[in-house]
Amino acid sequence: MSAPPTPTLIEAIRVYARIGLLSFGGPAGQIALMHREFVDERRWIDEPAFLHALNFCTLLPGPEAQQLATWIGWRQHGVRGGLAAGLLFIIPGALVMLGLSLLYVAAAGLGWFAALFLGIKAAVLAIVVQALLRIARRALRTPLQRAIAVAAFIAIALFALPFPLVVVIALVTGWAAGRWRPAWLALAPAAATMPAVSARRAWRQSAMALIVGGAAWAAPLLLVLATLGSGHVLWEIGAFFSRLALVSFGGAYAALAYMAQEAVAGFGWMRPAEMVDGLGLAETTPGPLILVTQFVGFIAAWRDAGPFTPFVAGLLGAGLTLWVTFVPCFLWIFALAPWIDRLERAAGPKGALAAVTAAVVGVIANLSLWFALHTLFGELRRFDWGWASVELPVMASADLGAMALALLAAVLLFGLRLRIIPLLAVCSAAGFLFGFAGGTGF
Template identity: 65%
Template sequence: MLSFGGPAGQIALMHREFVEERRWIEDGAFLRALNLCHLLPGPEAQQLATWIGWRLHGVRGGLTAGLLFVIPGALVMLGLSLVYVFAAGLGWFAGLFLGIKAAVLAIVAQALVRVAARALRTRLNLALAGAAFLALALAGAPFPLVIAVAALIGAIVSRARPDWLGAHGPPTGGGDGRSGRKLVRATLATVVTWGAIWVAPMLLVGATVGTGHVLWDVGVFFSKLAVVTFGGAYAVLGYMAQEAAGPLGWLSPREIVDGLGLAETTPGPLIMVTQFVGFLAGWREAAPLTPLGGALAAAALTTWVTFAPCFLWIFACAPWMDRIERSPALQAALAAITAAVVGVIANLALWFGWHVLFPAFDTSVPGWQFDWRAGFIAAVAAAMIFAWKRGIVTTLAVCAALGLALVLAFPGA
C-alpha cells in the first residue's frame, strides 16, 4: 500500500525494512536475490518480495509475500478501470487525464535516465542501446526479437571479452549445499505444479467460451508477455502498446498512455498496467458475456497469467541461485539485455511523447496539432522531478490539477 514510485523505490523500501531495520535478511543474500530477479522475466520487485517470503517461511511465505505485494494494487487498478469506462466522456475526467499523461512523459524520461546511468558503461552497451532503439523505432522489430538478439550477443561476447559489457564476475563463496540430483527433482516438481497453476484458467476459458473468444486471446498474449518481460515494466510497455493498439485492436494509443498514468498512481508493480489493458479488451469484446462480466473476467485472467509465472520462476530458480550467479554467459547476457532495454525505453518515451503532445497528428495542419496544454504540463512535471526532486505521487497530483484547470479554462484548445 506504500510502495509508489516503481521498482526502484519498492526495492529500496524492502531493503530498509527487512535488511536494515528488522534484520530478517542478510545484506549479501538480499543483493544476490536481487541479481537473480534481474535475470528472470517479470517484475523484479514482486519477485524479490516473493523471494523474501520464501527465504523466511518456504513456499507458504513466498505465496503470502508475493500475493500481498500484488493484491492491493490490483484492487486499486480494478476500481480505477471501472471509473475510467464510466467517466471517460466527462470533461473533468479528460482534464485530469491530460495532466496525468503529460506527467507520465517526465516519469518515463526519469526511468530512461536512471537505467541508462546504470547500464551504459561501455561502448558496446551504448551500441546495443542505439541498435535496439533504431530496430524498434525505424524497423518496427518485435520486442522479443530485440531482447533475444541482445542476450545472444552478450553470451557470445562473454567467451572472449566480458569486459566489453561490464558484466560482473562470479561471486565467491560456497554453493547451495544440496546435490544436483535432488535440486533437479525438486525443480521439476515445482515447474510441473506451477505450470499447471499457470494454465488452469486457460483450460477453463477454452472449455467455456472457446479459443476464439477475447478471453483466450488475452490469456495467450499476456502469458507470452510474462516470458519476455526482461528489463521491467517500462521495457515491456512498448511491446504491449505495439500489439494491443495495433494488430489486436483492443485499445487506442491514447488509452495505452491513460493506462500507464493509472498504473503510476497505484501501489505495487507498475506492470499492473496490463490489467487495465485486459479490462478494456474484455469490456469491448465480451459477448456472450455482459461488458462488465467480460471486463472483470479479462482483468482477473490478465493478473493471473502475469503474476503466476513469477512464483514459478522464484520457487524453481531460488534454490539454484549460487549456480546461476556463477554463469559468466548468463551475467553477460543480462548486461546486454539491460543495455538494449535503454533503447526500448527510449522508443517508449518517443511513442508516448508523440501521442500525448500530438494527439491528432496531421502533417497538413500547421503545427501538427500540437497540444500546448500537454506540453506545458510536461515541462512542469520535468521541473518537479529533475530540478525540484519531487516524488511521483506529488508530481501526478499537481499535474492532474493543472490539467483540470487548463481544460476548464481553455476547453477548445
C-alpha cells in the same frame, strides 16, 4: 557471525502486508523499502544474501521487486512464505487498479475527466523520460552496450521488429559476450555469498515447481479455449500476456513498449492515449508497475464483452491478465531459487542480462518518443521507405496545453525533484484547471 533470526509465518505475513500497502514509487523505492524492513530493522536477511538475491531476480523476466519479495518469503518459510509474500505484494495494488479501471470506463467521455487525464499524460511522459535516463546511466557503460541500445531503438522505431525478437537477439549477444568477452559488457567476477543447495534437492524442487506452476499457468487458458474458443477476446488476452510474461526482461517500461505495440496496433484493444492513461493509473497504485497490464486486459474485455456483460467481462479480463502475468513470476522463483548461487557465478546469464538491459534502454527510448508524439500532437502521419517506416507529427495538430503541462511536469520532476505521487496530483489538478478554463476545448 550468527545466522539471522527466522520469524514465525504470522510475524512475516504482517510485514509482507505492510510492504504491499506501502510499495509505491516503482522498483527502486520498493526494493529500498524491503531492504529497510528485512535487512536494516528486523535483520531477518543479511546484506550479502539480499544483494545476491536481487542480482538473481534481475536475471528473470517479470518485476524484480515482486520476485525479490517472493524469494524472501521462500527463504524464510518455503513455498508458503513465498506465496504469502508475493501475493501480498500484488493484491493491494491490483484491487486499487480494478477500482480505478471501473472509474475510468464510467467517466470516459466526460470533459472534466479528459482534462484531468491530460495532466496525468504529461506527468507520465516526464516519468518515462526519467526512467530512460536512469537506466541508461546504469546500463550503458561500454561501447557494445551503447551499440546494442541504439540497434534496439532503430529495430523497433524504424523497422517495427517485435519486442520478443529484440530480446532474443540481445540475450544471444550478451550470452556470447559474457562467455568469451566479458570486458565488452563490463562484467566483474562474482564471489559466492550463499551455500548452494545440493544438486539432487535442487533438481527435485525445480521439477516440482515447473510441473505445478506450469499446470496452474495453463489451467485458465485451457478453460477459456474449451468454453469460448480461440477467437474470443479472453483467449487473445490470456495468450498475449502469457507471451509477455516470457519476454518482460528489463522492467515494466520495456514490457510496456511491446504491450503498447500489440494492444494498440496489433489487437486494436485501445487508443494510444488510453495506454498512456493506464500507465498513469498504475503509477498511483502500490505494487509493481506491471499492474498496467490489468488495466489493458480489463479494457479489452469490457469492449468485447459477449457473451458476458461488460462488467463481468472486464472482471474476467483483469483476473486472467493478472493470473498469466504473475503465476510465471512465482514459477521462476520456486524453480530457480535453489540454483541461485550457481546462476550468480555463471558468466553467460550475467552477460545476457547486461545485453538485455542495454537493449531495454533503446526500447524505452522508443516508448518515450511514442508517448511524446501521441501526447503532444493530435495527428500523426506515417511515411514509408522500403523496409523502414516512421510516424511524424502534423505540426498544425500540436496541443499547446499538453506541451505546457509537459513542461510543468519536467520542471517539477527534474528541477524540484517532486516524488511521483505528488507529481501526478499536481499535474492532474493543473490539467483539470486548464480544461475548466477552456484551454483544451472540453
